[in-house]
Amino acid sequence: MENYQITQWCHRFIEEQVKDGDYCIDATCGNGHDTLLLCRLAGSDGLTAGFDIQEQAVEKTKERLREAGVEEKVRIFCCGHEKMREQLAEDPDCRKMLEKTQDGYGSVSCVVFNFGYLPGGAHDLATKAQTSLEAVEQSLELLKKGGIISLCIYSGKDSGFEEKEALMEYLKGLDSKKYLVIMSSYYNRPNHPPVPGLIIRL
Numbered sequence: 001m002e003n004y005q006i007t008q009w010c011h012r013f014i015e016e017q018v019k020d021g022d023y024c025i026d027a028t029c030g031n032g033h034d035t036l037l038l039c040r041l042a043g044s045d046g047l048t049a050g051f052d053i054q055e056q057a058v059e060k061t062k063e064r065l066r067e068a069g070v071e072e073k074v075r076i077f078c079c080g081h082e083k084m085r086e087q088l089a090e091d092p093d094c095r096k097m098l099e100k101t102q103d104g105y106g107s108v109s110c111v112v113f114n115f116g117y118l119p120g121g122a123h124d125l126a127t128k129a130q131t132s133l134e135a136v137e138q139s140l141e142l143l144k145k146g147g148i149i150s151l152c153i154y155s156g157k158d159s160g161f162e163e164k165e166a167l168m169e170y171l172k173g174l175d176s177k178k179y180l181v182i183m184s185s186y187y188n189r190p191n192h193p194p195v196p197g198l199i200i201r202l
């Protein structure tokens, strides 16, 4: 537990949530760790869509999925997550993720946001407040009843502060009758520890 990572906290909830046959979205593929977890959990009957703006991240993710032998049930888009809806609509398989139930809920079980920059990559290609907010808003609409959004929010040195502030403000304002928002913290860590969080569609 000494080197406990923020993603481990999120992965526990994701593992509890995602079942065989589920639809999932990795909104920030990066090196593909979260995409792979989603694909494994959703199994051969599920479908996962992944987004990243960097070709390098897309290639890394595809390679990881290929090595694990799960590339059949995943679509990776080199595209900003703020264009999630239109991108899913264009793909014949992913279009199913936009379907609504009769009572107005979506069909997606889990959306993962691991904000910030690609580890070891360019900081100016990190996620940004405005586009992150747009993507979270679209994700909320796609969630099924009981569906979750997992969030890892980073800030420090030259990046992430504006985004963190915008996200925290936005999440605080979400309708508590429709969504449960739980934010955690590294309570006794100095400086700017990452913030893990969870949104559940009620």
Ligand code: SAM
Pocket: 027, 028, 029, 030, 031, 032, 033, 034, 035, 051, 052, 053, 054, 057, 079, 080, 081, 082, 114, 115, 116, 117, 118, 119, 125, 126, 127, 128, 131
């Ligand atoms: N989840 C990843 C993993 O498992 O390795 C790590 C994600 S990394 C912290 C954040 C990623 O977000 C970077 O690869 C970056 O290119 C990507 N990104 C930045 N802006 C984006 C956007 N508008 N839409 C989608 N991805 C974006």
